[in-house]
Structures are given as structure tokens and as C-alpha cells.
Amino acid sequence: MCQNCNYQKLLEQAGIDATANRIQILEAIGSNNYPLTAADVFKIVHRVQSINRVTVYRILDLLVENDLVERLRIGSRAAYYGLAPNENHAAHPHFYCIECGHVDCLQAKAINIDADVLKRTFPGEIIKMDVRVEGICKNCLKQKNH
Ligand SMILES: [Zn+2]
Numbered sequence: 333m334c335q336n337c338n339y340q341k342l343l344e345q346a347g348i349d350a351t352a353n354r355i356q357i358l359e360a361i362g363s364n365n366y367p368l369t370a371a372d373v374f375k376i377v378h379r380v381q382s383i384n385r386v387t388v389y390r391i392l393d394l395l396v397e398n399d400l401v402e403r404l405r406i407g408s409r410a411a412y413y414g415l416a417p418n419e420n421h422a423a424h425p426h427f428y429c430i431e432c433g434h435v436d437c438l439q440a441k442a443i444n445i446d447a448d449v450l451k452r453t454f455p456g457e458i459i460k461m462d463v464r465v466e467g468i469c470k471n472c473l474k475q476k477n478h
């Protein structure tokens with residue numbers, strides 16, 4: 333659970349109403365230490381609040397549009413949602429398990445990209461960078477070794 337983020341305040345700062353559903357969804361994503369699929373978010377929020385899938389999808393879209401949540405398109409599976417970089421959370425690369433599809437957050441400093449060099453040398457405009465590391469997660473490795 334993140335002690336630093338105030339989800340209600342994040343919503344208000346983005347200029348959108350901090351409704352109970354929105355706070356719950358943002359908190360579900362923010363307090364998890366790896367990115368979640370929309371189905372995961374629904375399962376978590378549904379436990380504490382009566383909400384339907386369509387509402388969850390709509391709110392996820394809204395949170396992505398307002399840069400509170402980032403949508404990660406990783407592998408061929410469903411999109412994953414993680415907290416967008418904010419004052420408490422640096423942008424960071426992600427790990428994708430090619431066996432089970434599990435996605436993990438990696439430390440921001442694990443991979444060094446010189447964004448300034450990229451911006452100077454790339455002939456277009458760079459808006460967002462997403463680094464993906466692929467491999468086999470520790471659970472799948474364990475199963476393989478049995
Ligand atoms: Zn936080």
C-alpha cells in the first residue's frame with residue numbers, strides 16, 4: 333500500500349470529480365505492486381463496492397486520458413494498468429513473463445536511457461517511452477525445474 337499518494341487529491345488535481353468508484357479504482361491500481369488487467373481491477377473493486385464491468389472500463393479510460401493511470405500494452409494479452417508516473421512514482425520499465433503473462437514493475441534505475449540524447453537525435457517528437465523486459469518469471473522457472 334502506498335503511503336504517499338492521496339488518490340482523492342490526485343483526482344482533484346487532474347480536474348475530475350473524486351467519486352467513490354474512481355477513488356477505489358485508482359487505489360486498487362496504486363496500492364498493487366505490479367500492473368493489473370481491467371479484469372483484475374474489477375475483481376478487486378467489486379469486493380468492496382457494487383460496480384459493473386462497463387463502469388470499470390469507462391473509469392479506466394478516464395484515468396488514462398487524465399494521465400493518472402498508464403495503459404501498458406504488453407505481449408499479446410490484455411492491456412495492463414499501472415499508476416502513471418507522478419511526484420511519488422518515477423517512470424519505470426516493466427518485466428513481461430512470456431510463459432504466464434505476469435507483468436512486474438522494475439526499478440526505475442534498473443535501466444538507463446538517455447532521454448536527452450534520444451530527443452536530440454530522433455527526427456520526430458517523443459511523447460512517451462516504455463521499456464519492456466521479457467523473460468520467464470520466478471514462478472514459471474520453478475515449475476520448469478520440477
Ligand atoms: Zn504512491
Ligand SMILES: [Zn+2]
Nearest residue numbers: 429432469472
Ligand atoms: Zn511466469
Ligand SMILES: [Zn+2]
Nearest residue numbers: 367414436437
Ligand atoms: Zn509499473
